[in-house]
Amino acid sequence: MLPAGLDPELLRSFVLIAEGESVTRTAERVGRTQSAVSMQMRRLEEVLGEPLLRRGARGLEPTYKGVWLLERARTLLALNEEIIATFRAAPLTGQVRLGTPDDYALQWLPGILARFGKTHPGMEVDVLCMSSEELVQRLSHGHLDMALLTEGHGRSGDEVWRGPLRWVGPQGGLLHKRDPLPLATAHPGCTWRRAALEALGRNGRRVRVTYNSTTQSGCFAVAMAGLAITISTPTRLPPGLVWLDEEDGLPPMGDMGILLATGEMPLSPGGEALAEAIRQGFAEPR
Template identity: 40%
Template sequence: MLVNLETDLLRTFVAIAEEGGFSAAARRVFRTQSAVSQQMRRLEEALGQQLFEKVGRQRKLNEAGQNLLTYARQIVALNDQAVVTVNSSQQSGEVRIGAPHDIADSILPRFLSTFARSNPRVHVMLTVDRSPNLMPLLEDGRLDMTLTTRHSERFQGRLLRTSPTVWIAAAAFELDRRQPVPLVLADEPSIFRRMALNALDQRGVPHIERYTCPSLSGIHVALNAGLGVTARTPEMLKPDLKVLGEREGLPPLPDVNFYIYRSNVALSQAANALFEQICAG
């Protein structure tokens, strides 16, 4: 006998797999952890088999769970696409989204392109700024949602991706290890500025700040001028730039997380659709 699987259960199942646990998944789907556990019991009962196994204190997908995951993702994606397509002719209005410079031109284009095709009557307003400036706009209700490097428990959202942080310089730049490392940095507050300075200080590498600029475009100009090196994610890399590392005497840098959060103010149907689309990946 064929069983119809509930999309809501599959959405939570996918969240558990992608977030690495029931607790994190509960935050993503805006439910309590006990509600998530109850959903998974219902899904296992519908299928007639266990989907998880205990590994230490955690519950991980077993073989059956891994087999289901691919189909669950496809079913959830098709469901969301159908809803968006059916409702697209009715949705209009304005969606306000923020994004840091680093990922505005790497993560967002794919989502905005898909959203624009499905919602031709919606006006999207994009604010590109640094994360410390975007979060107050979200809190004040001047943004519907924002991508950010700042983790927050005050808003509903999720981790979108984790990117490595690397040392970047002009393609023709040669680092003289006999001299202090010349730095090209953003001014405060900047997570990449702190990463660079902390890494060099902890390794005891002499350095000097040669150029300071609040904008990513200004940092790019300074790098192309050969003024020094900066710490950034690989999304910044262009043909005229290169990555430096331990071979040049530079210490490794920590990864950086990118999150998306939605305003605590009720979102329009269009804004909610874009938020869910970005969260679904």
Template identity: 40%
Template sequence: MAEVLSDSLDLEALRSFVAVARLGTLAAAAEQRHRTVSALSMQIKRLEARLDTTLLIRGARGVTPTPNGEALLGEARELLRRHDGLVARISGRGLSGQVRFGMPEDYASRLVGRLLPDFLARHPDVVLEAVTAPSGELARRLERGELSLIVALDRPHRLSGGEPLWRSTPVWAGARELVLTADQPLPLALHPEDCPYRQLGVEALGAIDRPWHAVFTSTSIHAVETAVESGLAVSILERDRLTPAMRELGEAEGLPVLRGCEAQLHYGRQVSAASWPAVEALGELVKRQLGQRQ
């Protein structure tokens, strides 16, 4: 007779716990897991009894993990990832499903150049759809269920529950030979309204009552950079995107200090159960390769 360890954890209960913690409500997790709310609640209670701790705080707006729940969440995700990988390798069945991934264009070269090809090489049966858009648009598309996961800055449309990846370093950028005059409105090259850096710059200029006008507006980061290099306008760029034809501007030119943003990983709440393992696998790859980047 096979020995059953009394302190072993139920993997399906762990899957339900991860789903509840991610989605924020028992009802949403039960729908994704194809279980009743009562059955899923019982799984969580048994898991709490097994670990002799409270994992979730239940409130009027849903549930949130306790400190012990947060600790288990990270470990559970890694355990399930390793378990599912083992099963896939031994059985010959890899991950499948559809993953719709959104990212800002500024970071697309890092993601498309190495991370996404690596992901597809590991999981060739996954249908991947990757799109670029400003962070504000990505956040709204995630909320509408159009995307499975996104990397986005925490402005201008804030989402709760994101996993931090890195801090951005926005700077004022101008052509190397650019000369600014304080008595004229600042000429700017900007992205549309959904861009976090546009919001940062406009707010900073408003705080010091510095007049400005948009000389050039484009969704393309490369077009904005060309406008800066040519001396047409000043813009707000990530510091590591400055080219030899640009220089960082600041207080000497009468420009205010810019606050940074946080790049975060967000998962959608309408991902199907069949696609969720692939979505989480891409999320884990993003965190390993891009998390805490300096």
């Protein structure tokens, strides 16, 4: 928890004094006598082998090394308290209903849910995979506690990710050279589809939506069969698919955001814990 020899009680008293409290006031706050607090400071200096406090015009002040220690002691104490609070807290139990499009589920959720399951074994997470349009309706009717949504569906939420949409095609294929361009995408309400068609329109490319699928796996299957190109956020592509870009004659589509939206009712403590786990999971480097 803390480096060997660094008693958190010593650090707590040191931080109070270094932040301007007198020894008398510090003793009152930590529930010790003045002489006991003075002995704590001597003990801390013995452990570290450096003077940490000096007598100044306003009482005891941190030395140069004391200032260095003060910054890190605050962090150590906060971490110490967080660890203790986490393990002493009553375990969370219950159920959380999470909605997500299948592409986000496959790309991000396995790691997030695995870590959440280890830290909150008493929580049950029900995952429903649907399009963002359908998930918005489920949220509005109280059938979900939270959902990951592609931006642009009239629902506010916390933006957990923003990045580029990219073109995907079969390896070694020449579909991107066809005119009109064959495209596999979702139904007309999909924001990815709209972004792709607008980008192609600005570039003067003719396009024909030859396949519609409500799931990314369906679009990938069509692309793997060599029948159309499709679109995706950056992810690990299945074997047989490659990224396509401007060098292949395809225009950039711009960035797209992923939102974490919650239902009409306040989240339970378990729901709040899952929401935070999702935010942290999306913030990790990929």
